[in-house]
Each structure stands twice: as C-alpha cells, then as structure tokens.
Amino acid sequence: MNDRQTRMRRARTGPEQPERRRFLRSSLALGALPLLGGCSISDEPLVEKALLQTSRFNDLVQAWLFDPEQLAPTYPESMITRPFPFNAYYRLHEVPQIDGERFRLQVGGLVADQRPWSLADLRAMPQTDQVTRLICVEGWSAIGKWGGVRFSDFLERIGADLEAKYVGFRCGDGYYTSIDMPTALHPQTLLALTFDGQTLPARYGFPLKLRMPTKLGYKNPKHVEALFVTNTYPGGYWEDRGYNWFGGS
Numbered sequence: 686m687n688d689r690q691t692r693m694r695r696a697r698t699g700p701e702q703p704e705r706r707r708f709l710r711s712s713l714a715l716g717a718l719p720l721l722g723g724c725s726i727s728d729e730p731l732v733e734k735a736l737l738q739t740s741r742f743n744d745l746v747q748a749w750l751f752d753p754e755q756l757a758p759t760y761p762e763s764m765i766t767r768p769f770p771f772n773a774y775y776r777l778h779e780v781p782q783i784d785g786e787r788f789r790l791q792v793g794g795l796v797a798d799q800r801p802w803s804l805a806d807l808r809a810m811p812q813t814d815q816v817t818r819l820i821c822v823e824g825w826s827a828i829g830k831w832g833g834v835r836f837s838d839f840l841e842r843i844g845a846d847l848e849a850k851y852v853g854f855r856c857g858d859g860y861y862t863s864i865d866m867p868t869a870l871h872p873q874t875l876l877a878l879t880f881d882g883q884t885l886p887a888r889y890g891f892p893l894k895l896r897m898p899t900k901l902g903y904k905n906p907k908h909v910e911a912l913f914v915t916n917t918y919p920g921g922y923w924e925d926r927g928y929n930w931f932g933g934s
C-alpha cells in the first residue's frame with residue numbers, strides 16, 4: 686500500500702493522534718485561504734464572515750478529532766492551585782448571590798422529564814470528584830477539584846435525547862453557552878456542586894457549574910439555572926463575540 690492509501694485508510698478507520706494533528710493543521714490552512722482570497726483587508730464584513738466560516742469549519746474538525754473515551758489529565762490534590770483564580774465578564778464584587786434554598790434547576794428542550802431540580806435532589810444523585818486543570822484563553826491555567834453528578838448520568842435520568850446535537854446553558858449572571866452532545870456525555874463532564882470538597886463558593890459558580898476538563902474555561906458555565914437539549918445551534922456569550930464555539934483544549 687502506498688502512503689496515500691495508508692492515509693486514506695487511516696482517515697476512515699480513525700487515525701492515531703499525530704496523523705490527526707497534521708490533518709488539523711493542513712485543513713485549517715486550506716479552510717482559511719480560499720475564503721480570504723479576493724477580498725481586501727479593508728473589506729471588514731467580508732473578512733469577518735470568512736473568519737467566522739473558518740471558525741465554524743474548525744468546530745467540525747474539532748468535533749471529528751474529539752475522542753469520547755480519551756481522558757483529560759488528572760492531578761494529585763497537592764497540586765491544587767491556591768488561591769484558585771476567579772474569572773468572569775465582570776468583577777468579583779458583582780458575582781451573583783443565589784439563594785440555594787429557593788434554587789431550582791430548570792430542564793427543557795428534548796427532555797422527557799422536565800421536572801425542575803432542587804439542590805437536595807442533585808445531592809441525592811451519585812457523586813464523584815476529580816482534580817483537573819482549567820485553562821482560560823486569557824493566558825492562565827489552574828488546577829482545582831470539582832465534585833458533583835456525572836453529567837451523562839443526569840442526562841440519562843431526565844430522559845434527554847442523547848442523539849440531539851447540543852446542550853445549552855443559561856446562567857444566573859446572564860452568561861450562556863452550549864456544548865456538543867459527545868462532550869456532554871464524556872465521563873469527566875460533571876454537573877459540579879462542590880469545589881475543593883466544599884459547597885461551590887459563589888465566585889466559582891454557586892450553586893452549579895458545568896465542569897469539563899476537555900474544554901476551555903469559557904465553555905464551563907457557572908451559576909447554571911437552566912439547561913436545554915436542542916438541535917438548533919444555541920451559541921454562547923463569548924462565542925457570539927467571536928470565540929470559537931467548540932472550544933476544546
């Protein structure tokens with residue numbers, strides 16, 4: 686078999702990582718060039734459109750590269766970053782103070798059981814925790830320990846359509862984001878109720894944060910109040926302002 690045949694076969698049967706990386710690099714270059722060719726740099730709407738198309742193409746490539754069984758690194762508790770950084774689109778004193786007693790998580794869209802969930806209901810589900818690294822595009826990363834309900838367990842429990850494309854999130858501070866279903870079902874994706882063994886503090890997203898070590902910080906919504914399963918692209922706060930939607934790390 687010649688090189689080209691081997692490559693094509695790998696592409697069909699699921700290539701190993703270096704092959705995938707090379708594909709990623711060349712496809713990004715190929716994706717950008719024809720789109721940008723032929724418009725002057727002063728043609729801003731066109732350039733923006735081309736960049737957006739490239740970013741959406743990048744989403745497809747990242748979704749294709751995503752391995753639902755590949756685990757993100759975990760760390761010993763001694764490596765937890767203290768103090769753990771806070772980040773949001775506003776400053777620390779503006780963090781929403783949510784009443785845990787009155788809190789109900791709303792569940793909607795392509796979901797059989799749309800009953801809202803109290804914190805006690807969520808705490809009664811099987812709990813797990815993990816020490817993982819959060820990577821923020823602003824140029825920092827930090828290791829933390831989050832505990833809570835495995836999100837795949839939760840989605841199964843509410844009778845979510847697991848064939849749907851997206852899970853969208855609305856937050857108590859006006860933030861919103863959405864993720865692909867394969868990432869929602871990843872074994873390390875947690876509906877986090879605790880941080881460092883304690884009730885999730887307000888600054889880290891009380892009462893609920895969706896924690897995914899396979900995605901960049903901005904994809905991890907804090908103060909989650911509602912989630913919905915859908916086939917309609919829901920976007921996100923930073924995604925609608927130009928951040929890449931898939932946002933894998």
Ligand SMILES: Nc1nc2c(c(=O)[nH]1)N[C@H]1C(S)=C(S)[C@@H](COP(=O)(O)O)O[C@H]1N2
Pocket residue numbers: 769770771772773774775819820821822856857858860861888889890902903904905906907908
């Ligand atoms: N509700 C909400 N969730 C959010 C954000 C936000 O502003 N509001 N910022 C995101 C970004 S950009 C990052 S890096 C992480 C920071 O989480 P931390 O404060 O626990 O470090 O939260 C993410 N989730």
Ligand SMILES: [Mo]
Pocket residue numbers: 772820821822823902903
């Ligand atoms: Mo971030």
